[in-house]
Amino acid sequence: MGRGGRGSIPLRGVAMGARSTVASNQIFALVDVNNFYVSCERVFNPRLQHQPVVVLSNNDGCAVARSEQVKTLGIKMGTPWFQLKDLAEKHNIIALSSNYTLYGDMSDRVMTILRGYSPNVETYSIDESFLSLNGLGNLWPTATDMGQCIRYRVRKWTGLPVCVGIGPSKTLAKLANHIAKTHPEMEGVCDLVSMPSARLNAHLSAIEVREVWGVGRRIGAHLHAAGIKTAQALRDVSPVWLRAKFGVVMERTGNELRGTSCLALEEVVAHRKQIVSSRSFGQLVHTLPELGESVTSYMTSAAEKLRRQRSMCEAVQVFIETNPFREQDPQYSNSITVPLPNPSCDTRLLVRAALFGLKKIYRPGFAYKKAGVMLIGLGEAAVSQGSLLVQHGAGEKSERLMEAMDALNRRYGRNTVAIASAGTTRAWGMRRECMSPCYTTNWSDVPVAQAR
């Protein structure tokens, strides 16, 4: 894949992290994996290929991903699993627990492939990326050819099906992707840049205005009330009226629909201002040691995120709560913030602070449903100043220990090295009754092929 040759062409409006002013001649591609979680499961379990499949949220709560067959049955996103059981039996729907380790790794693989097609890629969500195609036009006979090549390579290298939408603005690239998905004859690629305007109008007039990126349900209802029911109608309405009625964000959407790019590629993900790690338990938890194990484990992953963005935090907050829906149970919830003696990203110190806080707020005699931690006062990890005071959980020794711990866990898998108070049994762990193996991230889960 050649990228060179035309490197001197300025990529207008794709400055790092900046929102551009109106720029012309932009081309964006939106690459989106079809039914991402279900598709990941199907890669490693071909028996699921033509079956109706749903993936359930944490603790097997509700449907967060659906195969086409399930969508056809009219099952909505977010339907609780217990409401689906009868239907599932009737239609042989297979339900799987969400395997975020697998999905995260498959997502990384797709993003790595996409970076081979453009030097400017914005990862928009776990299964969607925007690519800037500015200045790359002469590498391909047509943009559709490039789209087909992306589809072929992602399928060949990861097993995942993707659709590619191409447009002169991000909003139109999104719509193009939607058109590609809903028109099988396009074979997964739709290029609105080169589409004749009569055909473009026909497509836009058939798309519900709520499908337009950034419109959503509430504004969609207002637009409907004003008689604007399709993407085409939204494109053709006066920008002055749009601005007066809905503000600058909708005015910008109108401009984007007319092919004027207002939203630049955002390649640099802004640093998080706070990091939260919390989860509901798979079963109710009563004792302090069990709560301590879960808090240690949540803090471990929060601290890893903190170090990944090269930050330190100044305080940690811990919270615990009972299940408000179990009205028969006595209720209690509380949280506490524990300031640190100095900013730190050392898992040991953060865990110690969190457990100290937990001990203060824990009350016996309650059935706890959820616990979590939040890191507060995030700032850049500064080179440690020579201080007369002992720096707890900072300084060179701590830094090197944490680096070694992260490296071991990256190489040999999560929790290879962990803080002892996280425990080893994890009775409080999530309920995931039908989770697939971590095919791509755990040696013992690698699929075995048998040749005869």
Ligand SMILES: [Mg+2]
């Ligand atoms: Mg998708």
